[in-house]
Every structure is written in structure tokens, then in C-alpha cells.
Amino acid sequence: MSDFDPRAYWLWLQHALGAGSSKPNRVLEGWNNLEEFYCGGREAWLLEGYFTAKELRGMESYSVSDAQALLRYCDQIGQKVVTPDCDEYPAPLRQIHNPPCALYYKGALPDFSREPAISIVGTRKATQTGKTIARSFAYELAKNDVIIVSGGALGIDTAAHQGALQAGGKTACILGCGIDTAYLAANAALRDTIAVKGVLISEFPPQTQASGSNFPIRNRIISGLSLGTLVVEAAARSGSLITADYALEQGRDVFAVPAGIFSPVSAGVNSLIKSGAKPVSGAKEILEEYPEWIKSKFFLDDTKTNVIIEENGAKCGSFKEDKKQKEICADKFSPDAQILLSSLTNRPRQIAELSESTQIPVARLLSAVTELELEGAIESHSGRRYSLRRS
Structure with missing residues (x-):
């Protein structure tokens, strides 16, 4: 043998x-x-x-x-497997109560023993403000060489991955199913991008279908890989609170973005703060918690607007890569994305309406949406509506 x-x-x-x-x-x-x-x-x-x-x-x-x-x-099928007897097995997971016997991954697995990671989680039914906040936090953290860990779901997870990718940083997407499983078609393009520019990780072997019981199991890995977990928006029974609970059990930090008391996605976040989670209004506050890990470059200067939390709730400024809004070059996008971009205006339009006007099937159109969102060319709104990104 x-x-x-x-x-x-x-x-x-x-x-x-x-x-x-x-x-x-x-x-x-x-x-x-x-x-x-x-x-x-x-x-x-x-x-x-x-x-x-x-x-x-x-x-x-x-x-x-x-x-x-x-x-x-x-x-x-191009999936790699790492087990606890492998040198590349993520060191932070060796410290938790129930480390996975195996991790399946696709992409470049970071060295979590040498590179700090922060997980960003929250509701799938995120507000536009919440998604902007998550994207901004992820962008600034990734610019400071922090790996962004999340779960690849719609809403806050997606925004966090996008922010890291827009910053040219590293992001790890922890799945609750086999990596090869056709789960959440709306995010297929995002997962494909992460597999090339980041890493997809799953404790579940190939062909394992997603199920409700898988996600709490998955959440302990999200928190376990990270120095701390940031919760952006979460209702009272949000699954992201499970991740926060795991973080506490594992001796990790928990951060939360304060939200208005009347917001339907604020109860869970505000409850975390009452229980001792650290309220934060910008990425710099997280970076300052880990001086021994992060020799921060603090890309939080006048060329980019940091997140600002006002007394009446959460309000986020936009971040820019320079003092002028970066122009979008349509030629670099796929044909579907170019057609979609030319069809959009500042008025949000539903995906069904866009599919009819562009004659592009919804499944393909959603891939084009993800492609444009990753480049910051468009904005998403409630009810699966999309518009050009405002300056």
C-alpha cells in the first residue's frame, strides 16, 4: 500500500x-x-x-x-482535501471544540496561522444600507490584509465577499453543502469568482446537498477561522447569531454595527451589543483590536469615506478608490453584463422586467448582475430590483 x-x-x-x-x-x-x-x-x-x-x-x-x-x-474534479495531519490545515480550527476531520476546498487556501481573518455575517434580507456597510467594512479590512470570511449567502454575506474582492484582497466562502453542488443559483457567478480569486471551503464532501441542519454546523467554521466576527444586520432569530454564539464559545471577539430600534433587522444586533459585543462604526475600530496581528496601513484617508453611524440608526458613506468616481469600462464585461448595463438607469427595475426588456433569461441575468455588482457598477435594492450605482 x-x-x-x-x-x-x-x-x-x-x-x-x-x-x-x-x-x-x-x-x-x-x-x-x-x-x-x-x-x-x-x-x-x-x-x-x-x-x-x-x-x-x-x-x-x-x-x-x-x-x-x-x-x-x-x-x-479539482477539489483539494486537507485533514488535521496536514501542515496546511487551518491552525485556528485546531483550537476549537470540534475541529472538522476534513475540509474540501477550491482555490488558494490562506495560511490562517499567519494571516488574520475577520468574519462578516448578517441577514439574507439585508437593507441597502446594511449591504453598503458590510461591503465597506470588508473593503477596508481587506485593504489592510485581513482575510474576509463569510458564508456565501444572499444579503450581508454577498456584500462582504464583494467588498473583499473589490479591494483585491482575500476572501473565504464557507459553504453548507458540497462545493460542486448547484446551490443558490443567484450567487453562482460570485462563487466562481471566489474560487479563482479566493477560496471556497466546505466540511461536506462533494455532492452533499444543502440542508437546514448543515448551516449551524458550518457556522462554527466561519467563526473558528476568524479573530472576530462582525454582525452587520440580524433579526432576533437570525442564523448569524449562531455564528456569534460560536465565536464567544471559541474565545473569539464579537463586533456589531448598531442599528435603529425600529428596523426589523436590528433586534439581533442590538441584543448582541447589550450582551457585550463591541459596537463598531468603522473598520479601523476592529483593526485597532489586533495590534500584534495587524500592522495596519489604515487606508482610511480622505480618498475614502469611512462608515458613519448616526444616533438615529446606521448611515454609510460610499468608499471610492480615488477622489473621482471610477469610470466603468463596459468593454471588460461579458456580453450579457454589457446589455444589462446599457438597459439600467438610476430608477430601480425588477429582475423580471429587465429579463423581458433585454431578452436574457433570469438565470443568466442574475450572473450578469453579480458580475456588475463585483465591479461596483450597479446597486441592488429590495424586491430584486437593480439600478446604476449613484455617484
Whole structure:
């Protein structure tokens, strides 16, 4: 077995116990290594006394040969796999209660032991102000060499990834499904961009479909990779609050952007602040928390407007790459994006209306929307409406 890959033991254990399990820690406490544990067989596993019948069946029905085949398949489809015995395994995840047995990724995996990361999360039903704030925070943090971590969902997550990409920085998108799964078609173009300019990461193997139970499991990785988690907008029962809870459990910092008390997406954020989260109004306040990590260049000068929070709620200024609004060169966009750009005005229009006027199917049009949003050429509004970005 000279070509045997020891990562197969970790994939076997992950398959048997499921994503998010803390039992691998118990296995490693009682055994010298996973190979020894695997070779112990059912009798030895039963003696451990903490495995369920379902887990024992998983250990018996799935072999390291199956795991080897999965590794070969990942190689064929361009996904890389990292396990805790690999040097490139993210060091911050070794510190959490239940580190993943395996991470599947596509793109360039940063060295999280040497490069600081901040996660930015919030509601999928974000306001335009909230998305602008998230994008601005991400932009400024990424300009200061901070990796932006988020979950790739609509709303705040998307804005955070966009801000990092617009800054030319690094962003990590942590998925609650297999990387190859056709999940959330509206963000397919964004994921494709992140796979090239950042990294897509999942604890779930290829072809794993998204399910509601996957996302809380995924959230511990978002917080675990990061020095701190910033919550921009969140209702009282927002899933982003789960990420904030994980951050606290993991000894990470929690930051929150204050919001008006009458906003439907403010209750969760304001509750976090009452519970001790640090209120912040700009990226500089986050950077100042980590002087030992971040030799900040503080790109927060007069060429860019920092986020300003007023007493009556959140108000965000726009950020610019120079003192004049950067002109948009339409020629660099795809044909669909060029058609869409020429059809838009300052009046927000619904996606269905734009599809009819441009004769471009909605699915393709949404990809064009993402392409233009990444370049800051257009603005999104509630009700899937879009307009040219105002100066």
C-alpha cells in the first residue's frame, strides 16, 4: 500500500460520525493514531462505549478504500482535501471544540496561522444600507490584509465577499453543502469568482446537498477561522447569531454595527451589543483590536469615506478608490453584463422586467448582475430590483 493516503482515515471517520462531531477528539485521546483505531475493528469500537449504533454501522459500512476513492474523485474534479495531519490545515480550527476531520476546498487556501481573518455575517434580507456597510467594512479590512470570511449567502454575506474582492484582497466562502453542488443559483457567478480569486471551503464532501441542519454546523467554521466576527444586520432569530454564539464559545471577539430600534433587522444586533459585543462604526475600530496581528496601513484617508453611524440608526458613506468616481469600462464585461448595463438607469427595475426588456433569461441575468455588482457598477435594492450605482 505504498500509494496509500493517510488522509483516508480522517475521511472514513468523518463519514461515520458526521460533520461537526466532537467524538474524533475522544478517539485521539484514547488511541495513538487513527490507523490503530481503524484496525481495532468493531470489538474495540464497542469497548469505547460512546458510539451510537448508527455511528458503528457507518464505521463498518464505509472503508478506508472508499475514502481513498473519494480522494481520487476530488482530485479529478479539482477539489483539494486537507485533514488535521496536514501542515496546511487551518491552525485556528485546531483550537476549537470540534475541529472538522476534513475540509474540501477550491482555490488558494490562506495560511490562517499567519494571516488574520475577520468574519462578516448578517441577514439574507439585508437593507441597502446594511449591504453598503458590510461591503465597506470588508473593503477596508481587506485593504489592510485581513482575510474576509463569510458564508456565501444572499444579503450581508454577498456584500462582504464583494467588498473583499473589490479591494483585491482575500476572501473565504464557507459553504453548507458540497462545493460542486448547484446551490443558490443567484450567487453562482460570485462563487466562481471566489474560487479563482479566493477560496471556497466546505466540511461536506462533494455532492452533499444543502440542508437546514448543515448551516449551524458550518457556522462554527466561519467563526473558528476568524479573530472576530462582525454582525452587520440580524433579526432576533437570525442564523448569524449562531455564528456569534460560536465565536464567544471559541474565545473569539464579537463586533456589531448598531442599528435603529425600529428596523426589523436590528433586534439581533442590538441584543448582541447589550450582551457585550463591541459596537463598531468603522473598520479601523476592529483593526485597532489586533495590534500584534495587524500592522495596519489604515487606508482610511480622505480618498475614502469611512462608515458613519448616526444616533438615529446606521448611515454609510460610499468608499471610492480615488477622489473621482471610477469610470466603468463596459468593454471588460461579458456580453450579457454589457446589455444589462446599457438597459439600467438610476430608477430601480425588477429582475423580471429587465429579463423581458433585454431578452436574457433570469438565470443568466442574475450572473450578469453579480458580475456588475463585483465591479461596483450597479446597486441592488429590495424586491430584486437593480439600478446604476449613484455617484
